[in-house]
Amino acid sequence: MNIMVESKNIAKSATAGGRIKMTPSEAFVETLVAQGVKETFGIVGSAYMDAHDLFPLAGIRFVSVAHEQNAAHMADGYSRVTGKHGVCIAQNGPGITNFVTGIAAAYWAHSPVVAITPESGSMTMGLGGFQETEQMPIFSKITKWQVHVNSPMRMAELTSRAFDIAMAERGPVQVNIPRDYFYGEGDFEIPQPQRVERSAGGPEALDTAARMLAKAKFPVIISGGGVVMSNGIKECAALAEYLTAPVVNSYLHNDSFPANHQLACGPLGYQGSKAAMKLISRADVVLALGSRLGPFGTLPQHGLDYWPQGAKIIQVDVDTRMLGLVKKISVGICGDARAAALELLNRVKAQAKLTLNKQRLSEIQKEKEAWKQELANWPSPNEKGRIGPRQALAALARAMPKNAMVSTDIGNVCSVSNSYLQFETAPSFLAAMSFGNCGYAYPAAIGAKVGRPDRPSIAYVGDGAWGMSLNEVMTCVRENIPAIAIVFNNGQWGAEKKNQIDYFEKRYLGTNLKNPNFADVAESMGAHGLTVEHVDEIGDALRGAVKSNKPTVVNMMLTQELGDPFRRDAFRQPKRLLAKYRKYSAKEFR
Secondary structure, eight states, X not given: OOHHHHHHHHHHHHTTTOOEEEOHHHXXXXXXXXXXXXXXXXXXOGGGHHHHTXXXXXXXXXXXXXXXXXXXXXXXXXXXXXXXXXXXXXXXXXXXXXXXXXXHHHHHXXXXXXXXXXXXXXXXXXXXXXXXOOOSGGGTTSOSEEEEOOXXXXXXXXXXXXXXXXXXXXXXXXXXXXXGGGXXXXXXXXXXXXXXXXXXXXXXXXXXXXXXXXXXXXXXXEEOHHHHHTTOHXXXXXXXHHHTOOEEEOTTOTTSSOTTSTTEEEEOSTTOOHHHHHXXXXXXXXXXXXXXXXXXXXXXXXXXXXXXXXXXXXXXXXXXXXXXXXXOOSEEEESOHHHHHHHHHHHHHHHOOOOOOHHHXXXXXXXXXXXXXXXXXXXXXXXXXXXXXXXXXXXXXHHOOTTOEEEEOSSHHHHHGGGXXXXXXXXXXXXOGGGOOTTOHHHHHHHHXXXXXXXXXXXXXXXXXXXXXXXXXXXXHHHTOOOEEEEEEOSBOHHHHHHHHHHSTTOOXXXXXXXXXXXXXXXXXXSEEEEEOSGGGHHHHHHHHXXXXXXXXXXXXXXXXXXXXTTGGGOXXXXXXXXXXXXXXXXXXX
8 A cells, every 4th residue: 555645645635625534643644744744853752652653654754862852953953954844742741841942942043843742631731640741831932833732623723823833933833732632533624834925125125225235335244044044145145246245144154155255254253254353344334134133143252343333234134023123223124035135136236336346355355365364373282182173173174075064062162163164055054043052063963964864964062062962873873864973072161161261260160071982982872983183184084974974973182272251241250258258279179
């Protein structure tokens, strides 16, 4: 029997206006099929097992993970590189509460993740039963929409609506389903997916912005995540070329403009490009294209307070609530980044006939070359058996396949990689964004590899964060997912240790780590593991890991060199008033 054809026929018939008798579990699964779901991530649980049993027959792969937080990160990574929904599902109660961190990260990444949260039975809820908790309040601030399925007969309707809203509003949603609602039978119609066509924005705002850009003496474009999500890089480039405008990437969106373009200047934000910062500091008009201008992403860096205070700011975002929220703006355009860039180009052309500004182009190249040379000469000495982190990051960048997808965790070395990671295509770069949680990179890389098996998927992870995600090596081995982890092993929680150095007289409380050989641990799990102790070994190690097409952990031994403090904006020198807190010495904590 051809199960796949039968399932597709059911979905086609049930979405054509007809109603078909089926169980709520079947209606739920057929809704997933109608929405194009091919993969889900989670841990199997009794609360939804009646529906889970149907996944293979419906052509849906279930990736069984080691921890539910990582399932949500995998769904996030999958969503970001495919442009499709990422779906995670788990057991009610503790399985669902483990989703929270991953869903919060997806929220700030604007990823259309659908969290399916089976709940305790409808007739026992509130009695304090096994694995019971209220599952809606904990997601209320980190989802775009939540729905509690209040009747088995509304299973398809409400599930489908959640999928539609996740895509329309670019963010995670929650579908909460009492576990007994998967059972029974009824006549169901499976809704067809609804996709909202996005506009370029209001004509008056577009006209005003076009006039400002046409008259600008030094326009600069910030290419944000919205450019990647809208597939608008080509349109952004065309506008930049007509204006001869330098293009900078918004923080942690290094793939939002091709690095090999002559107008590309690199990323803003922590450990970003000095060229980008120096050029935007000269702007009289800034076009923030598909960027919410997050507060952390424009903080002073490298000793540069680079945000152009006197510049006119044009902000384009699909969410009207983001317009002018962080930075004072002159024009707000509520529109799709791709469509807005195209319309702005047409309107600027109507305003003025511009030609290539060779002087500005020369200035751009000069700043880029100066930053390139500074990076190349940045001191990062090796030690016996250990590599300077900047040397390691530069070697990784040189060996990186052009079509690679790279995810980065939070932490000192991973954050310094913002200076080195460059991409020519998108989507290629994944990060935990402003939620900044540890343990993000590896599961996100796994989800990305599931979504795009044709591309290498590489995670940059500090040794502290690796302790939160190394359990998913078992998932990669079991599920045959050849994701690669580059583990920066320097024996410390580097970002926090840097704060202890700068503010707490080197009292290293809780920041020193004693690690096993992570390559040996990976081998014991059935993956490929290798240890790298010299910079000359890095290129071969990365290329070999990609070529092997096996789950691989690269245990990269680094010195304890640290970059600038991560949260300088949030610290002040400590003040101790009680005598007992002024007596201890730093030696006691080393």
